[in-house]
Amino acid sequence: MSASYQAVGWNKQKKKYDWIIFSFCVVYLIVFIGVTAYVNPDYTFETVLVRSTSTLALLLLHVILSIGPLARINKKFLPLLYNRRHLGVTMFTVALVHASFGIFQFHALGNVNPLVSLFMSNTNYGSLADFPFQALGFFALIIFFLMAITSHDFWLHNLGPKVWKTLHMMVYPAYFLIIMHVMLGVIQYETNPVFVLILGVGSSTLIVLHLIAGTREVKKDNEEFGLKQDGFVMVCGVNDIEDNRAKMFCIDKERIAVFKFERKLFAVNNVCKHQNGPLGEGKIVDGCLTCPWHGYQYLPQNGQSPPPFKEKVSTYDVKVQGQNVWVNPKPYPEGTERKGANF
Template identity: 50%
Template structure:
């Protein structure tokens, strides 16, 4: 967490992350180009580069889209999520390089402006096989640019979380557009079934991973059906909650994280104010509930971030009866202090 905005708050982990990512991208490009030159001596450098960059961008987007659900499956993937925006920006840069080279190669030095040529060169929209695949690529590139340009927390704060989140869900639209870009473009000429197979495998991986983790989320989001008394709902035994961790239950349609720490139990919203991260999968560190995604922190008793930070989440009344934790499903205003229930 930082108070002042910086383009990138560099630390050792970020440097390692970016170095590994850049190494992976350069390795991919180098292997692609060398393989192309060895197996197809007739190819030109610019054509090979255009295909290598485009393929690299699409593959990296597959990785970007895998990170979120993988973290739901195994939290040890979380370091990949913490700096995911760096990977998103790298995806855009690869795509922009692909698009830029293609623009020069296929549309420059003609009788109209290259950008006009992209939009008006092939306008056969009547037949799917002849549809201008470049439009899908351009559309995806614009979306990737918007997401890369607004990936910083500055934009999250100023666009507001709902707008920012909706904008960044556009990554799925960009992915779909790029699938169409590939299917209606290069796959109309390169007809190897293996190429179709690789694309299909990637799509099946992304779709399968999202469906699987979505199904698990959906199962977890079912309304908790514990006993009720005085408006409180019995959620679990104290012993069911690991020390400094939480048990997440759905009450009144909201995910509530019930944390056990320091001989006490507190309940607060499980949705982090930063990027809607799963606060209930976080940990109490130095007395603060800490989000597993980007480390945003909240006091368990108040749901408020420590000064000078201003984020806060709703809290819930909680009590312990006979070793069982009871939570009132009505949320208090974000930052409202609630006396924690003492264990024993």
């Protein structure tokens, strides 16, 4: 969908999501500040702001990181994936407020540059209990910053998918840094075990979700197909594929999506040209294969995006013998018309 770039790709649905995110953040902060003012009236406003934004950012980060595996485990979560980018930028903004007030409160009131003070005021890098945890948060924030400023298709296009994806996978080390920032920071003196418990539950949930989704996907990628004939591989039965939906098969290097549409079967490369989304997990909308991630569309018979868009994916030969579907994993050049297989 190489139409002209806009600042934010808003549509009715995304606006609704963004309003929900925004309202949630505002309500969370108000409730946190209100409760703290009631329970601990002697806390300064900066302290309350530092704490409310930190917990909000941490909560958002856990939601963001769970969306990916949840969407793979259950398709109902796909709409969240569609909107994850805005959630990410929101999380960065909240974290930035947290960092700014933290640096202001602890480092800006002396005669040393606050950033120098951040690294030099505590140099116990060899100790766990006195570790300069703020440095950990700082590096995580740099990663979130780089991710936030490149959260636009312009950057995906101009940095290239490989660099872009690598940059955005830095969120995992950043998550580790954040957990340690919390554990070596506030947990060292707010020693109520409830906080450790909450953090433990949060990270173990993420670990379990990612391991479940990850093992399933890798297992699917390593699936062996026994029957081969003239370059074709038998993949499944005709009735295994629902109408207007697809099944994916990793025969050689990459997955192929076999779609059922108007009593015919078509096979295209599973990887969407936009952000490498899984086309085979989408469905056919208005006669086009529609990527579940960001709604990029392709015609089933030739793998081309309908004009004026220019994206193309490879197509493959499919045939039906008896009740079985056979796919030839040799790709045709991107956008090549194939007639599909009747059944």
